[in-house]
Amino acid sequence: MPARPDGSNLIPTQEIAAKVLAEVERSRISVKSAVQKIAGGFDYKIRGSVHAYCLETLKRLNAIDFYLKSALKNFDSLELLTKNLLRIAVYEMKYKGVHPALATDSAVRIAKRMGKESLVNAVLRKVEKLEIPSENVSLKYFHPEWFVRYSIELLGEDEALRLMEANLKKPPVYVRVNELKSSVEAVRRYLEKNGVLLEETFLEEVFLVKGYERHPASLEWHSNGMYVIQDLASCFVSRALNPSPNEVIIDLAAAPGMKTAHIAMLMQNEGKILAIDNSPERVRRMKAKLKQLGVKIAEVRVGDGCKFEYEADKALVDAPCSSTGNYASQPNLKWTFDERKFRATLKVQRKMIENALKNAHEVVYATCSITFEENEGNLLEVGAKVLSLESPFGRGIREFKGLKFRDWDKVVRSFPHLHNTAGFFISKLTNF
Helix, strand or coil: CEECCCCCCCEEHHHHHHHHHHHHHHHCCCHHHHHHHHHCCCCHHHHHHHHHHHHHHHHCHHHHHHHHHHHCCCHHHCCHHHHHHHHHHHHHHHHHCCCHHHHHHHHHHHHHCCCCHHHHHHHHHHHHCCCCCCCCHHHHHCCCHHHHHHHHHHHCHHHHHHHHHHHHCCCCEEEEECCCCCCHHHHHHHHHHCCCEEEECCCCCEEEEEECCCCHHHCHHHHCCCEEECCHHHHHHHHHHCCCCCCEEEECCCCCCHHHHHHHHHCCCCCEEEEEECCHHHHHHHHHHHHHCCCCCEEEEECCCCCCCCCEEEEEEECCCCCCCCCCCCHHHHHCCCHHHHHHHHHHHHHHHHHHHHHEEEEEEEECCCCCCCCHHHHHHHCCEEECCCCCCECCCCEECCEECCCCCCCEEECHHHHCCCCEEEEEEECC
C-alpha cells in the first residue's frame, strides 16, 4: 500500500518499513520510537501499517535472516537499508502470503532508486526456492536458541512452546482509566462511542480492548490523558504496592512514569511520591507525561536507584531487566540479549532491592522478565522477607537448576500464553 505525507510523492509502505527497521538496528531504539522518527508525518493508518510490518518482520528475524544468509553469504555486510528491504520482502513472500513474484517486484522497484535492483532480484529469486529445516525449533518458533533452551528448562517443553507461540501473536491492548482526570464510566462511554469494544478485567480501572475502528491510542482523550495504554500485569504492580492517600512513596526506577501515575491515582493525589531515574532525558519526558496525566504529588529527580536515600512508607522497584516478558510487543529485544549485560543487570537489581529495603518498610519488586535469576533468584540472593500477595495470575517457580525458592506461593507471575498479558514477576518484601 503506498503512503504519502502531506505534499510528498507516493512512497511504498515497504520502503518506509525498511527505513524504520534500519533505524531500529542503527540506533537501538524501539520500533514505536523509530516509526515516530521516520514516519511521524504520515497518517495514523499508514503509521499503523508500517508498525505492523516492522513488528511482524522482527518477530521472525532469525528465520528471515537464515533465508537471506543462505542466499547471500555476505548479507551481514550489506548497507542497512538494503538489508532491511530484503527482510521485508522475505517476510512478505514467506509469512504474509504475498506471491513471491509480487514481493520480489515490489522490492526491486524500491531497490532501483538505490541502484541495488540486480542484487535484490537475485537474492529474492534464490530465497523463493529455500525452506526452513523442520527440526530446528529456534527457526520454527522464531526465538533465539538460548531462549528455547532456557524456557524449556524453566517451564517444560509444552509450556515453553506455548509461550513462544504466544509471543508471536499480536499482544493484547489494555486501557487504564486515569481517574485523576476522568472516571471509569465516562471513559467507557467515550471509547464505546468511538467504536472501541471493551471487556472488563479484575481491576475496575482497566479494560481489555477486544476490537476498535480506531486504535484507542489515536483518540483525543488519550492525548488529553484521560486514559493510558498499559498492560494489565503492569497495572497490577501498582495495586500490589497498595498505596494510600498521604503516604510517602519512592519509585526507584520510575521512567517512563506509568506506574508512578497509577500510584498517584490510587493515592487520590494526596501524599508524596519521589520518582527517581538515572537518565536526565527520561526524567524530562517523565515530567511531561505526569503533567499530562494530572499528577500533582510526584517530585521527579535524576538519581541512582541503588543509592538514593529518602525515608518512605513504601517503595517500588520496577527494575531495569532483560524484558524477556515483553517479546510479543518488543520482538527486537529477542535478538539483542547479551550475557554480560544480563549479569550486570542482576547486580543492579539486587542493589536496588537492598537500597529500597533501607528506605521503606514495604517494597514491591517487579520485573517484566520471565527468568528465574532476575526474580526468585534475586530474592534468594538478597535474603529479604517475602510477604504474601494474592495472585490474579499464577505463582512463582519452586525450583530451578537446583535452587529452591520456598516462597514461590507468595509471589506472582504472569505469562503471555496463560494470562493474556506481558510476562511479569511481582513480589512484596519487608524489612521487618
